[in-house]
Amino acid sequence: MAWEVGMKKWLRRIRGAIGMGLAWAAAWGGAGTIMMLGFLLVTGSRPDAPFPLMFGAFGFVAGVIFSGVLGLVEGRRGLIRCPFHALQHGGRPWGFCSPRPLSWPSPLQGTPRSYGT
Numbered sequence: 001m002a003w004e005v006g007m008k009k010w011l012r013r014i015r016g017a018i019g020m021g022l023a024w025a026a027a028w029g030g031a032g033t034i035m036m037l038g039f040l041l042v043t044g045s046r047p048d049a050p051f052p053l054m055f056g057a058f059g060f061v062a063g064v065i066f067s068g069v070l071g072l073v074e075g076r077r078g079l080i081r082c083p084f085h086a087l088q089h090g091g092r093p094w095g096f097c098s099p100r101p102l103s104w105p106s107p108l109q110g111t112p113r114s115y116g117t
Contacts, residue, residue: 013071021063028059 032055039047 017064017067017071020067021060024063024066025056025060028062029053029056031055 029052032052035055036047036051039051
């Protein structure tokens, strides 16, 4: 009997992670659609890459990972009961890890630097 309760808890967590992944996939798929439409308006032709599918897949994986990290960090509390500052401080390391574009201006120079050209 005890393993049934534990199994139901894990199935509920997995279902929640998949739901979070689907919500993120829908949002990122919409962003990919906007990007594809922008590309269509600027160039007049459809891009070769399926941006909505690529962004949707990325959004699904990112949503499942976010749900897993949230479950590890916050434990029993759900997303609704998490304090905003905890989510904000949890996102700060990921922002520092993201690569910055190479065309940003260097702090030592006034002009943007370009590699390879």
